[in-house]
Amino acid sequence: MSQGSPITARRAFVQFFSMLCLVGLCAGVTLCVVKSGGNKGYVVAAMASEYYRQAARLGVSPESAAYLNALARDTMLQAIAHDPQDGDNWAMLAAILEQDSDYRSAERARALAANLRGEAAAKDGAMLQQNVPPMDKFAAQFLPLHSDLPGRE
Amino acid sequence: MMLRPFSSEQGNFSLFMVLVVLSAYLFTLPHASFWASGGAMMLWGAFGFWRLAVISFYDGRSTKIASLPARLMATLDEREHKLRQHGHSRLHHLDIQIWFALGCAYALWVGINFLSPVPVAAMADLQLSLNDFWQDVGGQGPEIKLGGNGDMLVRQVSFLFCLGVAAFTVHSFSYNENFIRQAGLVILPVFVICAGAVAAGGLLHTVPVPSTLTWRGAGSGAAHMLGAMLPDTPQNPSFFMRRLIEQGMIGAGLVLLLYVVPTAGLVRFMVRSGRKAVTLSALAVLAVVVGIDVMGAAGGLGAGVLFMGAAYLALAWGHSAYLRPYWYTQIEEELQGLTEEQI
Numbered sequence: 001m002s003q004g005s006p007i008t009a010r011r012a013f014v015q016f017f018s019m020l021c022l023v024g025l026c027a028g029v030t031l032c033v034v035k036s037g038g039n040k041g042y043v044v045a046a047m048a049s050e051y052y053r054q055a056a057r058l059g060v061s062p063e064s065a066a067y068l069n070a071l072a073r074d075t076m077l078q079a080i081a082h083d084p085q086d087g088d089n090w091a092m093l094a095a096i097l098e099q100d101s102d103y104r105s106a107e108r109a110r111a112l113a114a115n116l117r118g119e120a121a122a123k124d125g126a127m128l129q130q131n132v133p134p135m136d137k138f139a140a141q142f143l144p145l146h147s148d149l150p151g152r153e
Numbered sequence: 154m155m156l157r158p159f160s161s162e163q164g165n166f167s168l169f170m171v172l173v174v175l176s177a178y179l180f181t182l183p184h185a186s187f188w189a190s191g192g193a194m195m196l197w198g199a200f201g202f203w204r205l206a207v208i209s210f211y212d213g214r215s216t217k218i219a220s221l222p223a224r225l226m227a228t229l230d231e232r233e234h235k236l237r238q239h240g241h242s243r244l245h246h247l248d249i250q251i252w253f254a255l256g257c258a259y260a261l262w263v264g265i266n267f268l269s270p271v272p273v274a275a276m277a278d279l280q281l282s283l284n285d286f287w288q289d290v291g292g293q294g295p296e297i298k299l300g301g302n303g304d305m306l307v308r309q310v311s312f313l314f315c316l317g318v319a320a321f322t323v324h325s326f327s328y329n330e331n332f333i334r335q336a337g338l339v340i341l342p343v344f345v346i347c348a349g350a351v352a353a354g355g356l357l358h359t360v361p362v363p364s365t366l367t368w369r370g371a372g373s374g375a376a377h378m379l380g381a382m383l384p385d386t387p388q389n390p391s392f393f394m395r396r397l398i399e400q401g402m403i404g405a406g407l408v409l410l411l412y413v414v415p416t417a418g419l420v421r422f423m424v425r426s427g428r429k430a431v432t433l434s435a436l437a438v439l440a441v442v443v444g445i446d447v448m449g450a451a452g453g454l455g456a457g458v459l460f461m462g463a464a465y466l467a468l469a470w471g472h473s474a475y476l477r478p479y480w481y482t483q484i485e486e487e488l489q490g491l492t493e494e495q496i
Contacts, residue, residue: 010245017205018201018205018206021199021318023198024197024314025195025198027194027198027314028192028193031188031311032191032195033191041304077287080287085377085378108286108289109286
């Protein structure tokens, strides 16, 4: 067996490790209590998705739809500011912008989303088909509504 | 009273094994929220603190004992106390201290790379496009940065913390060969089944190396994004490749040293003690852990397998300091005289 350290060093080390454990314990409690609902970007993006759904609902007056869509756009921009790496958020923003008749920006957002999700590389033939990510997390709630939109080709 | 069964060394170790399997399960859960990471941190923070308190603050007991049952209990207590003292002293051996310092250095390095990531060309181009778009659509918005992903950092630090506390505190149990046998009966079968599932589930890649190697890394979360953007990077990179991208070659080298220290201890143990069962099982676990680290898809089941493997490996490595088999019977012999005197 190797030689142990002096008693004072041992005590200091024990105290350091105890403090480390306590900090970890507090961090764990904080994570459970504060962030258990998911990361902020995901939560804000879900809110934007909900605004978009409300705006796309049939029977909503044009003024309300425009207001809800503007709200969805701003909320989704916040979500992207928090987590810009999520290609799904950019795809959702493209859909919101398209509904807002901003087709040019929608096209750019869609291109960025494709870039972030590796779909641009797939189009170039550099990536195998199975490597393309599956349907985004909003697709399930978004696509049926989107296809029902009046005037949508 | 509820904690009484866990107050003995055997109780402590049983709790440890339960926590290892539970944490391994928590790390396999999907990362939609932080409760699994937070829960694991809570468990290991509490256990680490408690274990250290049990083995290091045990000296203040009263020796004035009146009744016979109390004297008998005191004898048992003395044996536990001696065992705990040995468990405690193992934590202060040089190899363990070096390993602990390396672990802390690696955690620090993860933080440094997150705060000051090395620029990656593909990400820099994309960042320009994103910011152009933001200015057009969002107006005076914040500048988008693609450096690191804070959520990913929190998850990685949580995993490192739990792994570090588990692998460190388990050395305090390593004096007893029975504990290694028990870990072999409880943790190893789960480990083997899960490792088999990783291999059978097609979660193993060929040995990957990023196209560009840098000393510093691109920060936590970069590997996932580059995996999505670049055709030559796997969609779900292995732990090793993720480390090379996110923490650079220095980070990968530090983890390599974390493997080397226990391997050296185990090999030395096998050569000098001639007890092969413990060493060979630990080296087999080490081979599987390294294989999954290098080739297994990061996260999910792979993380659980790494956690269980590291716990068993640390236990066997801790035992490598005790060259004589059943050395702890010596404590019993030492206590014989004390017992007769007391009673």
